[in-house]
Amino acid sequence: MAAAALTSQLNALVNNMFAMGLLDDQFQQLQMLQDSTAPDFVSEVVTLFCDDGERIICELSRQLEKPNVDFDRVDSYVHQLKGSSASVGAQKVKNTCIQFREFCQQRSRDGCLKTLDLVRTEFYDLRNKFQAMLQLEQQIQACYPKH
Amino acid sequence: MDATAFPYGLRVLVVDDDPTWLKILEKMLRKCSYEVTTCGLARVALDILRERKNKFDIVISDVNMPDMDGFKLLEHIGLEMDLPVIMMSIDGETSRVMKGVQHGACDYLLKPVRMKELRNIWQHVYRKKMHEVKEIEGNDSCDDLQILRNSFEGLDEKSLFMRSDSDTMRKRKDVDKDHADQESSDGNTVKKARVVWSVDLHQKFVNAVNQIGFDKVGPKKILDLMNVPGLTRENVASHLQKYRLYLSRLQKQNEERILGAARQDFSHKGTSENLNLRSSFQEQPSNIANGYPHASQNIQTQANMLDSQLEDTKSTVPLPVPDKKRTLASDAADSQNVTSASSLGGVLSFKSMPVNQDRKPSETMILECQAWTGGIPSKQFMQYPKHNHERCDLLGDYSCLPKPDLEHPVGPSNLYAPPPLISMSCGMEGDARDFSDVKPAIMDCIKSLSPALTCTVDSVSVQLSDSVVTSIDGDLKSSGVDGLPSIKDCCLDQTNSQGSLRPSQEPSIIGSTELASLPEDLPSYPLHGVSLENIGLSSIDLLNYSDAMILSGLQSNWYDDLEFSSEMMDYPSIDECLFASS
Numbered sequence: 001m002a003a004a005a006l007t008s009q010l011n012a013l014v015n016n017m018f019a020m021g022l023l024d025d026q027f028q029q030l031q032m033l034q035d036s037t038a039p040d041f042v043s044e045v046v047t048l049f050c051d052d053g054e055r056i057i058c059e060l061s062r063q064l065e066k067p068n069v070d071f072d073r074v075d076s077y078v079h080q081l082k083g084s085s086a087s088v089g090a091q092k093v094k095n096t097c098i099q100f101r102e103f104c105q106q107r108s109r110d111g112c113l114k115t116l117d118l119v120r121t122e123f124y125d126l127r128n129k130f131q132a133m134l135q136l137e138q139q140i141q142a143c144y145p146k147h
Numbered sequence: 148m149d150a151t152a153f154p155y156g157l158r159v160l161v162v163d164d165d166p167t168w169l170k171i172l173e174k175m176l177r178k179c180s181y182e183v184t185t186c187g188l189a190r191v192a193l194d195i196l197r198e199r200k201n202k203f204d205i206v207i208s209d210v211n212m213p214d215m216d217g218f219k220l221l222e223h224i225g226l227e228m229d230l231p232v233i234m235m236s237i238d239g240e241t242s243r244v245m246k247g248v249q250h251g252a253c254d255y256l257l258k259p260v261r262m263k264e265l266r267n268i269w270q271h272v273y274r275k276k277m278h279e280v281k282e283i284e285g286n287d288s289c290d291d292l293q294i295l296r297n298s299f300e301g302l303d304e305k306s307l308f309m310r311s312d313s314d315t316m317r318k319r320k321d322v323d324k325d326h327a328d329q330e331s332s333d334g335n336t337v338k339k340a341r342v343v344w345s346v347d348l349h350q351k352f353v354n355a356v357n358q359i360g361f362d363k364v365g366p367k368k369i370l371d372l373m374n375v376p377g378l379t380r381e382n383v384a385s386h387l388q389k390y391r392l393y394l395s396r397l398q399k400q401n402e403e404r405i406l407g408a409a410r411q412d413f414s415h416k417g418t419s420e421n422l423n424l425r426s427s428f429q430e431q432p433s434n435i436a437n438g439y440p441h442a443s444q445n446i447q448t449q450a451n452m453l454d455s456q457l458e459d460t461k462s463t464v465p466l467p468v469p470d471k472k473r474t475l476a477s478d479a480a481d482s483q484n485v486t487s488a489s490s491l492g493g494v495l496s497f498k499s500m501p502v503n504q505d506r507k508p509s510e511t512m513i514l515e516c517q518a519w520t521g522g523i524p525s526k527q528f529m530q531y532p533k534h535n536h537e538r539c540d541l542l543g544d545y546s547c548l549p550k551p552d553l554e555h556p557v558g559p560s561n562l563y564a565p566p567p568l569i570s571m572s573c574g575m576e577g578d579a580r581d582f583s584d585v586k587p588a589i590m591d592c593i594k595s596l597s598p599a600l601t602c603t604v605d606s607v608s609v610q611l612s613d614s615v616v617t618s619i620d621g622d623l624k625s626s627g628v629d630g631l632p633s634i635k636d637c638c639l640d641q642t643n644s645q646g647s648l649r650p651s652q653e654p655s656i657i658g659s660t661e662l663a664s665l666p667e668d669l670p671s672y673p674l675h676g677v678s679l680e681n682i683g684l685s686s687i688d689l690l691n692y693s694d695a696m697i698l699s700g701l702q703s704n705w706y707d708d709l710e711f712s713s714e715m716m717d718y719p720s721i722d723e724c725l726f727a728s729s
């Protein structure tokens with residue numbers, strides 16, 4: 001019964017993430033890719049995304065702190081973040097990245113800094129939800145030790 | 148195998164700096180039953196592709212990567228390997244896609260990439276293969292060229308190849324067919340037919356390059372300017388890369404030539420007792436007039452060569468070899484020998500070149516030896532026999548080839564054969580000399596050398612001897628028509644002795660590290676003490692080199708077997724014949 005409760009909790013969480021526009025159908029693609037040969041596929045990919053995203057955001061802050069911002073460089077990091085978020089279907093982060101790149105092209109440091117804050121918030125929000133999701137999945141798996 | 152089985156096991160290399168995407172793509176491709184290799188860095192990808200040539204069918208690469216632009220990678224792959232490349236990016240701007248297409252991408256996928264798109268990527272491999280088959284069918288003269296290439300592409304082809312007598316075109320074609328069948332079914336070997344870079348075509352190419360300006364050239368521009376139907380961007384790109392390589396080699400070559408000359412000088416003055424190849428050759432010419440100590444010289448040559456190759460390890464002991472005089476009725480040999488020393492410097496200078504890494508080294512060799520042609524008009528200088536690349540491959544990939552077929556008509560001249568390689572290269576060096584004069588003798592040399600080197604390298608394919616033989620056949624014909632008495636004599640001599648000498652020739656080929664096991668009629672080959680193990684790449688280099696030389700004969704031979712002689716006669720320079728294909 002505990003497992004069922006956890007599962008419905010997980011479903012609710014994921015549905016909510018979709019509803020809020022955090023995720024798009026790429027995430028469903030990931031779920032479809034998960035199979036018996038790769039039972040932890042989604043969690044592995046999500047973990048990769050979280051680590052990589054965090055790295056890129058740190059790099060972005062560092063780049064934008066510099067007295068002479070190399071906007072091309074910033075742009076390429078934002079591009080990376082955009083690609084990375086697209087991989088897991090992190091729709092909101094991805095869309096913010098698109099805005100971010102516009103500011104890069106405008107060479108607007110303020111715009112970039114503002115968008116960086118926004119993307120950071122969104123990213124960590126998403127990451128928290130992902131972590132909650134992975135935790136629930138682990139708990140569910142723990143209910144079926146042989147599954 | 149049927150067509151439905153084909154896409155499975157397609158070997159895909161995925162290049163993306165984003166670890167998340169790598170993971171996802173890998174999973175997706177595996178779900179499509181493809182064989183996946185992933186790589187996070189473009190440069191590493193390039194290394195992988197170079198090291199494991201012919202181990203991939205298709206490449207999927209991200210456009211934006213920190214270490215190397217995806218387009219750059221695409222260009223490299225297009226130039227160096229003949230692989231379809233799919234680009235992918237999160238950006239779908241038309242200009243980016245266009246750039247990808249211009250750089251030769253066969254497809255441009257937008258991220259997020261979906262399974263259904265990946266499921267279909269085999270079509271690019273298949274399409275390439277189809278074009279290839281078409282080209283082969285449409286161009287008969289390519290058959291034999293193609294078969295050579297094909298034969299190097301898989302271990303299982305080795306046996307096929309051994310069976311193919313080089314002198315019988317029919318058999319070659321059979322093998323070709325075998326291979327073609329196999330190829331179209333397994334989808335592993337994706338090579339498209341090469342364009343034959345004739346003199347005219349190359350001239351067009353050079354004109355285009357000159358018109359555009361060497362610094363600004365790109366395959367696309369050249370292609371447009373050349374305006375040759377059927378020629379693809381890839382063809383041009385590949386040719387352009389070699390052309391560049393060739394030019395840069397040419398430059399280096401000049402330096403090496405000076406170096407070689409210096410060495411020669413040194414050895415000439417130095418003590419001849421050290422069995423230095425150069426000096427030993429300097430001493431020989433006196434013998435040439437009547438009989439020629441080929442056997443001994445042959446051995447000496449080898450021993451010395453080995454020695455020189457192994458200077459570092461000191462593991463080779465060049466043994467004094469009793470002279471076994473044999474007559475070679477070739478005037479050409481004389482003149483060659485006189486000059487042989489100088490060229491050796493050049494030959495040995497190849498020592499430092501790595502082989503097998505990719506196609507470049509062998510290319511280099513070819514280019515170098517062309518450059519030796521000294522006084523020949525420079526604009527027609529260029530040739531790239533592609534087989535050599537493949538051959539290079541072969542040497543690397545297959546360490547133990549089957550023994551040569553006894554049936555194949557490696558001539559007796561093997562035993563007669565003179566200071567192989569060396570005289571050949573010197574033949575090249577004499578500016579004014581008509582190459583066709585020298586050629587038969589060169590063939591002899593090569594012929595004799597290839598088996599010998601087979602011993603030393605132990606992975607040298609019989610193909611080499613095969614091709615040598617082919618070229619000799621071609622030569623026999625040509626010399627007959629040429630009516631050059633000296634050549635004729637030489638050839639006749641070979642033919643006459645063919646029967647009697649064959650038995651002894653085989654052991655010398657197979658005697659890999661055991662030259663001691665030579666039969667009794669070769670008492671003059673006491674190579675027992677010579678350690679042949681570590682004869683490394685340099686020997687192969689030499690071999691390749693010699694191979695490159697004979698390709699002239701080979702190719703012409705393939706193209707028009709019977710009319711070969713007419714071409715030979717007005718050999719203005721070796722280039723033209725070397726030129727035959729690329």
